Amino acid sequence: MAYNRARFANNNQLTTLAAARTTYSSQQSNFPYTNVQSDARYLVWKPAGNFTVTTSNQKLYINDGADKTATITAGNYIPATLATAVASALNAVSSTWTCTYSTTTRSFTIGHTGSATLRETQTTDAAWDMLGYTNGTDHAGTSFLADHSRNHTHESVVWDFGGTMAGDFFALIGQINEVFTISNVATISLKASAVNNFTSPAFTATLTRTDDGIFAFNDATSSPAYRYWEFKFIDRENTIGPTGFSISHIYLGDYDTLTQTNVAKGFEKNLVDLSEMSTSQAGSRFFKTQSKYWTFQNTQIQQMTEAERIVYQDFFQLFGVHTAFYFSLDSSVVVSSAINELTKFVRFGSAPKFENLIRDIYTMTFSLDEVV
Secondary structure, eight states: OOTTSOEEEEEETTTTSOGGGEEESOOBTTBOGGGGGSSOTTOOBOOOOOEEEOTTSOEEEEESSSEEEEEOOOEEEOHHHHHHHHHHHHHHHSSSEEEEEETTTTEEEEEEEEEEEEOTTOOTTBSHHHHTOOSOSOEEEEEEEOSSOOSOSOEEEEEEEEEEEEOSEEEEEOOTTSOOSSOTTOEEEEEEESSSOOSSOSEEEEOOEETTEEEEEOOSSSOOEEEEEEEEEEOTTOTTOTTOOOBOEEEEEEEEEOSSOOBOTTOEEEEEEOOEEEEOTTSOEEEEOOOEEEEEEEEEEEEEOHHHHHHHHHHHHHHTTTSOEEEESOTTSSSSSSGGGSEEEEEESSOOEEEEEETTEEEEEEEEEEOO
């Protein structure tokens, strides 16, 4: 396979996947996960802040005059409901405990009406780290503010394709002109398995975040194809808070690439700014700011075979100028220093032109506009 050649990602398995076979960690009601299955980039999925409590992180060790152990009910919570569950667990073995979550500091605070001790030195299956209590020493008092902020335990999406599906290319982006909201210290992974269990999956890729999103070609050695796929990120102290993550589109599928040639040198990459300027009588300038977007112009594939010409004629007939797709001109990062430089979510700017050179050899000329 030609790993250094331009790629047209044209088969997003997620857009046709039935909702019943997609499981996501959390969502805000006004920004549901289903928004990422639309090509309207202004629609976004915003998680609500998922905290997953299991048998390995549900214990709270306290002393209210005697050593006691509280158990948080296993399940999935958002910050406010987790605070309620913590208070309920403490009051099930003691009394007059409270727990709150600040959306300003993104921190939990545990309180008690009288002097009590959080026995943070007890760590077996403890909830301390999940809640941000990381000091590792016992604390006595009436109010206990966590040492670190917490957005979530993780956010994730699991897809069940119902059968084996290829995942050669994965992409995840936010809104145009927005710095990608997952931070550069996040732990991000893509996993795949023949069964719905990702403890020891057959395929694991650690993903790299860029300011434009996440782009990963997973087929450097072979094409991974599995029934179950999981995308997951852990970004617990991101300053945007648990509800600040904003994701506008996710792609998981395969792509078309060239077999005989590549995009010719001399292509143009341009940043378009449609902001409007006006000048007052006094000479002051005023601006109506519009979104900026990238375009690819004077883009040519020379000496294209007849088979390739048919593929891309059919590609345009399917997508036209109205349907978006991912295009990667430099998938192996040879021309640029980062994959996001020349990998964009685009539409055709106009119909591609096919020029016959000789016999069954053609040149294809086309332009692409980044989706706003």
